[in-house]
Amino acid sequence: MHTEILAVRHADLSLGRGEAMVATSLGRQDGTHPIRSRVAPLLEGALRRRGLAVRSGPVQAVPPSDPLDPVLLAGAYTPHGATEQIAAVALAPDDGAARDAAQSALCEVEGALRSRTVLLASPRSFCAGVDRAIEIVERVLSQEGAPVYVRKQIVHNVHVVRDLERRGAVFVDELDEVPPAATVVFSAHGVSPDVRTAADRRGLRVIDATCPLVTKVHAEARRFAGRGDTVVFIGHAGHEETEGTLGEAPGQMVLVESAADVAALRVPDPARVSYLTQTTLAVDETTEVIEALKERFPALRAPHSEDICYATTNRQEALRAVTADSDLVFVVGSVNSSNSQRLVELSARQGTPAQLIDDASEIDPRRLHGVVTVGLTAGASAPPRLVEQVIDSLAGLGAISVEEREVTQENVQFALPRTVRAK
Numbered sequence: 001m002h003t004e005i006l007a008v009r010h011a012d013l014s015l016g017r018g019e020a021m022v023a024t025s026l027g028r029q030d031g032t033h034p035i036r037s038r039v040a041p042l043l044e045g046a047l048r049r050r051g052l053a054v055r056s057g058p059v060q061a062v063p064p065s066d067p068l069d070p071v072l073l074a075g076a077y078t079p080h081g082a083t084e085q086i087a088a089v090a091l092a093p094d095d096g097a098a099r100d101a102a103q104s105a106l107c108e109v110e111g112a113l114r115s116r117t118v119l120l121a122s123p124r125s126f127c128a129g130v131d132r133a134i135e136i137v138e139r140v141l142s143q144e145g146a147p148v149y150v151r152k153q154i155v156h157n158v159h160v161v162r163d164l165e166r167r168g169a170v171f172v173d174e175l176d177e178v179p180p181a182a183t184v185v186f187s188a189h190g191v192s193p194d195v196r197t198a199a200d201r202r203g204l205r206v207i208d209a210t211c212p213l214v215t216k217v218h219a220e221a222r223r224f225a226g227r228g229d230t231v232v233f234i235g236h237a238g239h240e241e242t243e244g245t246l247g248e249a250p251g252q253m254v255l256v257e258s259a260a261d262v263a264a265l266r267v268p269d270p271a272r273v274s275y276l277t278q279t280t281l282a283v284d285e286t287t288e289v290i291e292a293l294k295e296r297f298p299a300l301r302a303p304h305s306e307d308i309c310y311a312t313t314n315r316q317e318a319l320r321a322v323t324a325d326s327d328l329v330f331v332v333g334s335v336n337s338s339n340s341q342r343l344v345e346l347s348a349r350q351g352t353p354a355q356l357i358d359d360a361s362e363i364d365p366r367r368l369h370g371v372v373t374v375g376l377t378a379g380a381s382a383p384p385r386l387v388e389q390v391i392d393s394l395a396g397l398g399a400i401s402v403e404e405r406e407v408t409q410e411n412v413q414f415a416l417p418r419t420v421r422a423k
């Protein structure tokens, strides 16, 4: 990519050493209409990985005047089969190290230029439980005003949490951070009865955004424990959903994470054992654990219907439809999102490398070298707009054809709690 150095104008733009401003659009000196930079997120990520503090926004190139003005490193390029694209970054004028970093980041982006196919797994992204949980917080914010306290992340996605924080949500780890008598929203992952009791004791008004499919597992835990069973919970230690469900019958529930854990289980009565699972597990791995349980406890009792939820199952099935034909899979989701992590692992088990990305800025252009077909999906807590952003960034590297592979349609909806519906 041939780059030229221009001056830059941007409202209140002042850049110090080690700082950079990536142009999301560039207005040129000739006054032509600004060009949007589709690769801006990729450039942002490449610069951050080089240790720069990065912002982004529209910039206007102007003729150089004051030597203290930020400089703009800008390149226009036309990838094969695509229209003209731009990549541009503004820096402090005397920051040689940042300029070297920007040159190398631009080269990295240039090295990934080529036309590609994107195989889009469907269903992907938000599920009914996540939609409902976010809408609950939004409604409470508009009905009661900020701040609205939320215990734990409402759903496991950094973009969702940041967006709600900007609008006045305050995420807390524990209830003692919530002022007495305030309103608190419980997250989609559910809470143990102890947390409900603690909320009562503090006089908090609770609005429960627990996904109804998690609530169903809690009810099963109480029922199975109530009939005297040892309830084996298949899940991941430390996950909020696991902690909440185990809290329903702490003396009678045991956690297993793998078939190996089953061998080590000791129960008071092997004839009275039942099992439940976390809602976001890998279907194939969980089947192995259940088989191991059945072998150890032939009288094992199962839940009436699968605990792994429809959204988890559908996203895994949809991913299977794209992995075989993809060179690389991107899973949009946050690191603490269980169902997103399971998608990454599933792709690897299917023989296709996969990377979990919070957004397009986490795509390392070097990983795209030689990649012709990209598989793309998103965990149930990842907003659909982030998938669009990834597609747009890939389109900034060359012509793309997008093929959606839909394995099923989802039309599940969950009713909102009466307290937020009524107002």
Ligand code: SF4
Pocket: 127, 128, 129, 130, 188, 211, 212, 213, 214, 279, 280, 309, 310, 311, 312, 339, 380
């Ligand atoms: S992933 Fe499943 S259990 Fe979790 S919120 Fe979505 S629908 Fe509910």
